[in-house]
Amino acid sequence: MTHNNFAAAEALALQGDAADPLAAFRDEFLIPRNADGSDQVYLCGNSLGLQPRAVREALIQELDDWKNLAVEAHFKGRHPWMPYHEFVREDLAALVGALPHEVVAMNSLTVNLHLMMVSFYQPTADRSAILIERTAFPSDHHAVASQIRFHGFDPATALIQLESDANGVISDASILHAIEEHGDRIALVLLPGVQFLSGQAFDLAAITKAAHLKGCRVGFDLAHAVGNLDLHLHDVGCDFAVWCSYKYLNSGPGAVAGCFVHERHARSGLPRFAGWWGHDPATRFQMRPQFLPATGADGWQLSNPPILALAPVRVSLAIFRRAGMTELRRKSETLTAYFDALIREHASDVLDIATPHEAERRGCQLSLRVKGPREAGRSLHDHLHASGIIVDWREPDVIRAAPTPLYNRHIDCLRFVRAVKDWATHHAQT
Numbered sequence: 174m175t176h177n178n179f180a181a182a183e184a185l186a187l188q189g190d191a192a193d194p195l196a197a198f199r200d201e202f203l204i205p206r207n208a209d210g211s212d213q214v215y216l217c218g219n220s221l222g223l224q225p226r227a228v229r230e231a232l233i234q235e236l237d238d239w240k241n242l243a244v245e246a247h248f249k250g251r252h253p254w255m256p257y258h259e260f261v262r263e264d265l266a267a268l269v270g271a272l273p274h275e276v277v278a279m280n281s282l283t284v285n286l287h288l289m290m291v292s293f294y295q296p297t298a299d300r301s302a303i304l305i306e307r308t309a310f311p312s313d314h315h316a317v318a319s320q321i322r323f324h325g326f327d328p329a330t331a332l333i334q335l336e337s338d339a340n341g342v343i344s345d346a347s348i349l350h351a352i353e354e355h356g357d358r359i360a361l362v363l364l365p366g367v368q369f370l371s372g373q374a375f376d377l378a379a380i381t382k383a384a385h386l387k388g389c390r391v392g393f394d395l396a397h398a399v400g401n402l403d404l405h406l407h408d409v410g411c412d413f414a415v416w417c418s419y420k421y422l423n424s425g426p427g428a429v430a431g432c433f434v435h436e437r438h439a440r441s442g443l444p445r446f447a448g449w450w451g452h453d454p455a456t457r458f459q460m461r462p463q464f465l466p467a468t469g470a471d472g473w474q475l476s477n478p479p480i481l482a483l484a485p486v487r488v489s490l491a492i493f494r495r496a497g498m499t500e501l502r503r504k505s506e507t508l509t510a511y512f513d514a515l516i517r518e519h520a521s522d523v524l525d526i527a528t529p530h531e532a533e534r535r536g537c538q539l540s541l542r543v544k545g546p547r548e549a550g551r552s553l554h555d556h557l558h559a560s561g562i563i564v565d566w567r568e569p570d571v572i573r574a575a576p577t578p579l580y581n582r583h584i585d586c587l588r589f590v591r592a593v594k595d596w597a598t599h600h601a602q603t
């Protein structure tokens with residue numbers, strides 16, 4: 174990029190940011206700084222979302238309630254701890270397109286995945302398989318393989334893995350084909366909403382429909398989809414979904430995760446691992462040994478929730494409510510399309526975009542491969558970090574960059590591309 178066309182591109186980026194109706198939300202977040210005091214270009218919300226300013230106050234308030242009220246804070250706290258998880262229910266349901274009793278905030282992602290599989294993976298001799306993608310996140314891989322072994326089956330035969338193309342993208346046709354071909358022996362289809370490595374978004378409704386026609390249960394891991402896509406889980410009709418809250422949901426490291434159980438299972442007698450917090454709240458404190466599950470997703474809770482890890486979720490979901498997921502997604506599509514176009518125009522000699530091009534087949538993240546030898550990718554990644562541009566690196570050769578609609582801007586995308594150009598110029602000389 175010459176000096177002149179960079180100036181023109183910068184003017185355009187700033188114009189885009191000035192016209193952004195959601196621009197003010199950036200001020201609600203703490204943007205990490207460079208040594209010189211300037212804001213970092215943070216494109217890593219896919220890995221750990223930034224801290225909302227209001228989180229500190231919310232945490233201090235819980236500490237104060239603990240200090241001043243101790244056990245009485247369960248009922249007399251400003252946000253009483255007893256029903257605390259219910260304070261996030263409405264916002265969580267709205268965010269993922271669910272009925273309020275279909276969602277619950279609890280545990281962490283992999284724990285919820287196991288709890289859901291206890292109920293929704295019930296293998297039989299004829300139907301023992303789980304369908305996942307070969308590039309599934311390691312934790313998901315470990316979870317499904319261990320569940321298969323736990324039931325006395327062998328992942329070598331009971332784990333069916335979808336293949337992807339060289340970019341890590343899995344065609345819709347190959348998913349439907351696998352369900353058609355193996356459906357009779359698949360007990361559970363477990364796929365992501367957005368694939369963590371490729372950034373590909375899947376057609377959740379089509380997958381659910383095809384899998385249900387074959388008698389399979391369907392669950393989605395929405396770690397990279399929640400707070401990123403405009404989800405409609407109730408209408409999609411999947412049996413369950415799980416997600417974490419520290420990525421696009423900006424709720425802090427190890428934040429309390431989420432879980433969706435479709436209404437059709439709300440009063441079912443599905444086998445489950447039970448704990449007292451999943452007991453019907455009307456009689457929970459009668460402390461009887463018989464377990465009577467609460468209606469809906471609440472019935473899968475085990476323990477009383479970690480208030481300090483749930484307070485940031487409450488704060489963060491209120492931001493999503495005010496911004497609106499439909500509006501955020503609209504901005505996100507524009508921003509990622511702009512990012513994509515910039516990379517193609519100015520950096521196509523350096524980067525390949527592995528993520529699908531169509532808006533409905535991706536979220537905000539672009540997965541980028543550096544052309545040339547593998548060391549080049551690491552070298553570029555290190556250069557970007559040294560320039561205050563935070564993206565992440567996934568072995569063996571992917572840089573993930575995610576302009577998130579709550580706090581990223583057009584100018585962030587442009588600075589990324591500018592730094593890539595700088596690296597390429599320098600790299601070519603050395």
Ligand SMILES: *Cc1c(COP(=O)(O)O)cnc(C)c1O
Pocket residue numbers: 281282283284310312313365369394396397417
């Ligand atoms: C981030 C992520 C995880 C992390 O699991 P935790 O239980 O939160 O540590 C698991 N699966 C996927 C697909 C992820 O993207």
